[in-house]
Amino acid sequence: MELPDYAIEAKGLVKTYAATKTTPEMRALRGVDLAIPRGSIFGLLGPNGAGKSTFINILAGLCQKTSGTVSIWGRDIDSRPRDARAAIGVVPQEIAADPFFTPFEALEVAAGMYAVPKSERRTMELLNALGIGDKAGAYVRQLSGGMKRRLMVAKAMVHNPPVLILDEPTAGVDVELRRQLWAYVLELNRKGVTIVLTTHYLEEAQELCDQIAIVNRGQVVACEPTTTLLSRMDTRKVLVTPDEPMTAAPALAGFETALLASGGFSVMYRTGQSTVEQVLAAIRAAGLHIKDISTEDPDLEDVFVSLTYAAPEEVGV
Numbered sequence: 001m002e003l004p005d006y007a008i009e010a011k012g013l014v015k016t017y018a019a020t021k022t023t024p025e026m027r028a029l030r031g032v033d034l035a036i037p038r039g040s041i042f043g044l045l046g047p048n049g050a051g052k053s054t055f056i057n058i059l060a061g062l063c064q065k066t067s068g069t070v071s072i073w074g075r076d077i078d079s080r081p082r083d084a085r086a087a088i089g090v091v092p093q094e095i096a097a098d099p100f101f102t103p104f105e106a107l108e109v110a111a112g113m114y115a116v117p118k119s120e121r122r123t124m125e126l127l128n129a130l131g132i133g134d135k136a137g138a139y140v141r142q143l144s145g146g147m148k149r150r151l152m153v154a155k156a157m158v159h160n161p162p163v164l165i166l167d168e169p170t171a172g173v174d175v176e177l178r179r180q181l182w183a184y185v186l187e188l189n190r191k192g193v194t195i196v197l198t199t200h201y202l203e204e205a206q207e208l209c210d211q212i213a214i215v216n217r218g219q220v221v222a223c224e225p226t227t228t229l230l231s232r233m234d235t236r237k238v239l240v241t242p243d244e245p246m247t248a249a250p251a252l253a254g255f256e257t258a259l260l261a262s263g264g265f266s267v268m269y270r271t272g273q274s275t276v277e278q279v280l281a282a283i284r285a286a287g288l289h290i291k292d293i294s295t296e297d298p299d300l301e302d303v304f305v306s307l308t309y310a311a312p313e314e315v316g317v
């Protein structure tokens with residue numbers, strides 16, 4: 001069987017929530033084009049209300065799109081809805097576990113819903129992989145929050161889908177469990193599973209995702225390999241400790257400077273326009289002596305803020 005280039009492909013995707021008595025019409029997705037490469041760990045980032053959940057809910061079949069096309073694993077969600085859905089597992093944001101099932105039963109029920117034959121079920125294997133094998137027979141209500149979350153991941157994988165979608169998987173999760181979840185996700189990815197995740201933790205996205213789309217107010221404002229996205233930020237900061245602590249930032253021709261609490265100062269420059277050498281020359285020309293110097297790289301936080309910043313008068317349009 002030929003594998004698709006893209007695990008998920010959306011073209012011109014629009015979602016408008018109809019007005020209700022209390023809320024106006026809401027255009028949650030305004031023509032989203034997104035191609036998620038097969039085999040990637042793809043991050044979907046954006047501020048609250050950007051449309052991330054709406055996008056995921058459309059993929060999961062929980063929300064009807066208004067227009068546009070979407071295919072999952074090369075299967076169009078309109079013409080082949082069942083096949084499309086069989087290709088993804090979705091781990092929802094909310095923990096929704098039936099309190100009366102044991103983890104073992106919960107996975108068996110989920111596998112039954114996907115019509116996975118008994119001989120092909122991997123219930124214990126999944127529970128063990130997620131470190132809750134010893135809880136297979138416990139009541140779900142007796143599990144900790146972290147264990148429930150791991151059970152949700154296992155449930156999403158019962159039909160062995162080639163694409164796994166995680167909606168804010170580590171929100172409110174402690175550091176140790178987060179590490180464990182990521183280890184499992186990375187292992188799945190190594191085995192060929194395409195991972196799509198939304199997260200508020202930019203550091204996490206920067207560390208894990210090879211490609212990132214930033215969504216803002218229903219539109220994709222950037223979609224690039226993580227390294228390209230980071231290199232787009234061409235602002236660099238040089239942190240200077242002078243021989244003598246300063247009480248005001250020095251004026252340097254052509255550069256923006258700021259005083260640091262340490263008595264040193266920072267100098268901003270753009271990589272396309274200047275070099276560190278020019279910054280140093282300007283400092284020397286101002287008659288200052290440098291004791292120490294370091295540079296600060298931009299991170300995803302800087303990119304995110306610069307791309308999703310909305311001027312006050314734009315908000316709510």
Ligand code: ADP
Pocket residue numbers: 017018026027028046047048049050051052053054055
């Ligand atoms: P995100 O997941 O990025 O926070 P959402 O997809 O939840 O964004 O929301 C996008 C926009 O659509 C928001 O303005 C939200 O209020 C609105 N919205 C989401 N779900 C509904 C719904 N069921 N009915 C009406 N509006 C909704």
